[in-house]
Amino acid sequence: xxxxxxxxxxxxxxxxxxxxxxxxxxxxxxxxxxxxxxxxxxxxxxxxxxxxxxxxxxxxxxxxxxxxxxxxxxxxxxxxxxxxxxxxxxxxxxxxxxxxxxxxxxxxxxxxxxxxxxxxxxxxxxxxxxxxxxxxxxxxxxxxxxxxxxxxxxxxxxxxxxxxxxxxxxxxxxxxxxxxxxxxxxxxxxxxxxxxxxxxxxxxxxxxxxxxxxxxxxxxxxxxxxxxxxxxxxxxxxxxxxxxxxxx
Numbered sequence: 001x002x003x004x005x006x007x008x009x010x011x012x013x014x015x016x017x018x019x020x021x022x023x024x025x026x027x028x029x030x031x032x033x034x035x036x037x038x039x040x041x042x043x044x045x046x047x048x049x050x051x052x053x054x055x056x057x058x059x060x061x062x063x064x065x066x067x068x069x070x071x072x073x074x075x076x077x078x079x080x081x082x083x084x085x086x087x088x089x090x091x092x093x094x095x096x097x098x099x100x101x102x103x104x105x106x107x108x109x110x111x112x113x114x115x116x117x118x119x120x121x122x123x124x125x126x127x128x129x130x131x132x133x134x135x136x137x138x139x140x141x142x143x144x145x146x147x148x149x150x151x152x153x154x155x156x157x158x159x160x161x162x163x164x165x166x167x168x169x170x171x172x173x174x175x176x177x178x179x180x181x182x183x184x185x186x187x188x189x190x191x192x193x194x195x196x197x198x199x200x201x202x203x204x205x206x207x208x209x210x211x212x213x214x215x216x217x218x219x220x221x222x223x224x225x226x227x228x229x230x231x232x233x234x235x236x237x238x239x240x241x242x243x244x245x246x247x248x
Contacts, residue, residue, distance in 0.1 A: 021137035021238030026050035028244050029099055029135045029236045036064040039092045041125040042079055043100025044072040044118040047135045051099045056082035069095055071125045072118035073192055089128060098129040102228075104142050104149035105134060105235050109247065110209050112145055114154030114226030117180070117191050123224055126231050134235035141237045141245065145202075145209065152201040154180070154226035159188075161221025162196045168219055173212065175202040195223055 015023070030051050034040060042052060052075075058064055067087040070076035079086050100122055103115040111134065113119050126132045142148045152175075157165050166177040180197040182189045188196050206212060213227040234248040 017240055018137055018139070020242065021240060022047040022135070023050040023238065024242065025137065025236040025238035025244055026099070026135040027054045029133050029234075030054040030058065033097050033099065033131065033133050034058065034064070034066065035096075036062070036066065038065075038096040039067045039069060039087060039094070041095045041098025041100070041129050041132075042068045042070050042075045043098060043122060043125075044075050045101035045116050047101040047137065048075065048099065049078065051135055052078045052082055052084070056084060059084060067092060069098075069125060071098075071100065071122040072116075074116075074118070089125070093128060095125065095129040097131045097133060098126050099133050099135060100126065102134045102136050102140055102232075102235070103151070103226075104140050104145055104147070105136065105232070105237075105247065106145045106147075107143045107247075109230055109232050109235065110145060111228035111232060112149055112153055112226055113228055114156070114197065115149075115151060117154070117189055117197055119154055119197075119226040120156050120191065120193055120195070120224040123228060123231075126228065131234075132228075132232045134232045136235065136237055138237050138239050138245070141235075141247070144207070146204060150201075152177075152199040155198045155200055155216060156191055156193070156195045156223040156225075157198055158221045158223060159194075159196050162188075162198060165219055165221050166198055169198070169200055169216070172215065173200075173202060173206065175200060177201070193223070 237245040
C-alpha cells in the first residue's frame with residue numbers, strides 16, 4: 001500500500017514549496033475527517049482548492065456519500081467543477097465537518113479569516129458545523145494574531161455605515177482602518193452579500209480577542225468580523241519540509 005507521505009511526494013514533484021505545504025495539509029485533513037454519509041462544509045481560498053481535489057478523489061475511489069455546503073461563490077464553483085453533490089443550509093442546517101483555510105491562527109486557536117472577502121458566509125457555515133478544521137501552510141501559524149499576517153482584521157459592514165464604523169474602531173481600539181478596494185474595477189470591493197469590507201490594522205498590545213470581537217459586533221452597521229474565536233477544533237499546517245504540524 002502506498003503511504004500518505006509517499007503518495008503526496010509523488011504527486012507534488014516540481015510544485016512550489018508553499019503550494020506543496022498547502023496541499024499536504026489539505027489532503028491530511030480530508031483523509032482524517034471526511035467520512036461517508038456526511039455533510040461537509042467547503043471553505044474558501046487557495047488551500048481549500050486542494051481539499052476539494054482530494055475530496056473528489058476519495059468520493060470517486062471510495063464511493064463516499066458526501067454532500068458539500070459552500071461558503072462562497074468560489075467554493076460553489078469548486079464543488080460543481082469536481083462533480084460533487086452540492087447542498088445548502090436550507091436543506092442541511094447541521095454540518096458534520098467544515099474544512100476551511102485561515103489567514104492566521106494563534107496559539108489559542110483564534111483565527112483571522114476574510115482575506116478573500118468571504119468571512120460572513122464562512123462564519124455562518126462554521127457555526128452550523130460540529131467541527132471546524134483549518135488547513136493552511138506554515139506562514140499562517142503564529143503565537144499571536146498579527147505576528148505574520150499584516151493586513152489586519154477584515155470587518156464586513158453595511159455600505160452606508162462604513163465611515164462611522166471606521167471612526168468608532170479607531171477611537172475605541174486604536175490602530176488604523178482602510179476600506180478595501182476592488183482589484184479589477186473602480187471603487188470598493190463588494191462581498192457576495194452586497195457589503196463592504198474594512199481592514200483594521202490593530203495595535204500590537206491587543207490580547208483579549210473575545211472581548212474585542214464582542215465590542216466590534218455590537219457596533220451598528222457591522223455585519224460580521226473576521227475574528228473566529230475558538231471556533232476551530234483543529235488546524236493542519238503544511239510545513240516546508242513536507243511534514244504536517246497539528247494544533248488543537
